[in-house]
Amino acid sequence: MSSEQIIFYILSFWFIATSLAMIFARNAAKAVLFLVLGFFSAASIWILLEAEFLAITLILVYVGAVMVLFLFVIKMLNIDKSTIRAKFAEYLPLGLIVALIIIAEMFLVLGSAQFGLEVMPSPARHGADYSNITVLAMQLYTTYVYPFELAAVILLIAIIAAITLVHKKEATHKKQNVSEQVNVRAKDRVRLVSIVSPTKEEK
Amino acid sequence: MMALWQSFVLGVHELMPWFDGSIATIVIILIKAMALIMPLLLTVAYFTYIERKVIGYMQLRIGPNRVGPKGWLQPIADALKLMTKEIIFPSKANIYLFLLAPILAIAPAIAVWAVIPFDEGIYITNLDVSLLYVLAIGSIGVYGIILAGWASNSKYPLLGALRSASLLVSYEIVIGFALVTVVMIAGSVNLNTIVADQQGGVINWYFIPLFPMMIIFFISALVETNRAPFDVVEGESEIVGGTHVEYSGMTFAVFFLAEYANMILMAVLAVIMFFGGWHSPFEGLGMLEAAFAWVPGIIWVLAKSTFFMFLYLWVRATFPRFRYDQIMRLSWKVFLPITIVWIFVVALMTQLQIGPWFS
Known part of the structure; x- marks a missing residue:
């Protein structure tokens, strides 16, 4: 077994182990951390496949931003553990059926009939000067430039939609005007008054 | 050698x-x-x-x-x-995550250095996507602070962690956009290529066409490393010590090490991106170039980054702490629009092939 195969098996085992740990973790924050570990294993496997751009983007976007926001939300939530575990037996049969259907589908779609070595031979190793990001950019900005731009527009629409959904009207909430606060000077807020204190005789 | x-x-x-x-x-x-x-x-x-x-x-x-x-x-x-010193564990803390947090803070702060070029051919690894690697690994450091806040099971650390999470995510976007302009000029995300592209004297360094981006990068670097005047994550006068409240002894020292390693990294990154990396400032000046030709490139990198490290201290001694909402406003309403506008400016300059940078 070559050292590359050993690394692959270690990473795959680690990927499966962390994914299972994520599902079975009782604590939501720990589940997120196991998911982060899973992302790292997936990224490492991609690096073995010479797809370093995808691997680093996975870490940059999902680990660096999305999972941070997940943790952020989980810390704000007041999760009641008893409601999570309630009705476990009630939902179990339905869950098992769905799981079996998904496993069967994955077997049919991703099985050796479609992705076996005869159908899809293992890709040839590239030299040290092979640049994954250049090849990817060439494809994205020439062959697939319209789908790429369309995806960008759809994402932009999603961002605007999300902001409009949570945006409140001016009348319903009070807002600070920061530039007004920054520009404020002492004479706008404080009035200095000189008071002549009365002497003993005047009292 | x-x-x-x-x-x-x-x-x-x-x-x-x-x-x-x-x-x-x-x-x-x-x-x-x-x-x-x-x-x-x-x-x-x-x-x-x-x-x-x-x-x-x-x-x-x-x-x-x-x-x-x-x-x-x-x-x-x-x-x-x-x-x-004794390491004190809060009785209600999650011990594993409590100890994992400082490790998660220091490990990325050191791992990032793997791709930093100190001279032509002097680096640990020449990764083709090294700039993205720096951003990706750098963004993992926030887990250290978030976990420290959450695992301490204490109120002030949690407040510090919440502040840190939102700050780092918003300023990462700003830094990313500012560095996109550098990538647009250099035409590469490889740090070695970016530095090599700035050869030929001070006039070729990227801080001239990207001057606003350089300023924004430096200020965002202050936020990313939780330095004054943006150190609301610690904020002694508001939330005692932020995420560090429950940490003592070596566990605290590790957070400290990570923060300072990140500061030095950001100084070196500013030099690589905007100030010509290992190139001598006397390049193309005839007599002076020959007189300083014996200085190895690594000395120039270190000398230039020392200036930025000094700027960190100067800023800390000069400015009062920002209020939290003002930092957020600075990121989303001031820096982000400027960077997006500057991306279009750089695109225009590339089309018109201006100056020594875009030809």
Whole structure:
């Protein structure tokens, strides 16, 4: 077994182990951390496949931003553990059926009939000067430039939609005007008054 | 020098031929990493000393001057003190995550240095996507702070962690957009190519066409490293000590190390992106270029980044702390629009092929 195969098996085992740990973790924050570990294993496997751009983007976007926001939300939530575990037996049969259907589908779609070595031979190793990001950019900005731009527009629409959904009207909430606060000077807020204190005789 | 190193590499490969030389490669990488981490940690230690001295003189004090001549043994004494102190675990804390947090803070802060080029051909690894690697690994450091806040099971650390999470995510976007303009000029995300592209004197350095981006990058770097005036994550006057409240002894020292390693990294990154990396500032000046030709590139990188490290201290001694909502406003309403506009400006400059940078 070559050292590359050993690394692959270690990473795959680690990927499966962390994914299972994520599902079975009782604590939501720990589940997120196991998911982060899973992302790292997936990224490492991609690096073995010479797809370093995808691997680093996975870490940059999902680990660096999305999972941070997940943790952020989980810390704000007041999760009641008893409601999570309630009705476990009630939902179990339905869950098992769905799981079996998904496993069967994955077997049919991703099985050796479609992705076996005869159908899809293992890709040839590239030299040290092979640049994954250049090849990817060439494809994205020439062959697939319209789908790429369309995806960008759809994402932009999603961002605007999300902001409009949570945006409140001016009348319903009070807002600070920061530039007004920054520009404020002492004479706008404080009035200095000189008071002549009365002497003993005047009292 | 290079020939000596190559013969050393060959020697290690001959000594350890197991697994098609994989073990020997790992040993070589470890030796390279140690050659980088040891000076880095030493720099961190003496950076804290210089910080106290510089801020001391700025405030008309002397600073540490008791341990050793002029106080220069102070960082060693501090390190010994921190190492011998007891590590206190809060009784309701999650011990595993509590101990994992400092490791998650320091590991990315050191791992990022793997792709930093110090001179032509002097780096640990020449990754083709090294700029993205720096951003990706750098963004993992926030987990250390978030976990520290959450695992401490205490109110002030949690507040600090919440502040940190939202700040880092917003300023990462700003830094990303600012660096996109650098990538647009250099036409590469490889740090070596970016520096090599700035050859030919000060006029070729990217800080001239990207001056606003350079300023924004430096300010965002202050936020990313939780430095004053943006250190609301610690915010002694508001939330006691933020995420560090429950940490003591070595666990606290590790957070400290990570923060300073990140500061030095951001200074070196600013030099690589905007100030010509290992290139001498006297390039293309005839007499002066010849007079300084003997200076190795690594000296220029270190000298330029020392200036930025000094700026960190200068800013800290000068400005009062920002209010949290003002920092957020600065990111989303001021910096982000400027960076997006500047991306279009750079695109225009590229089309018009302006100056020595875009031709």
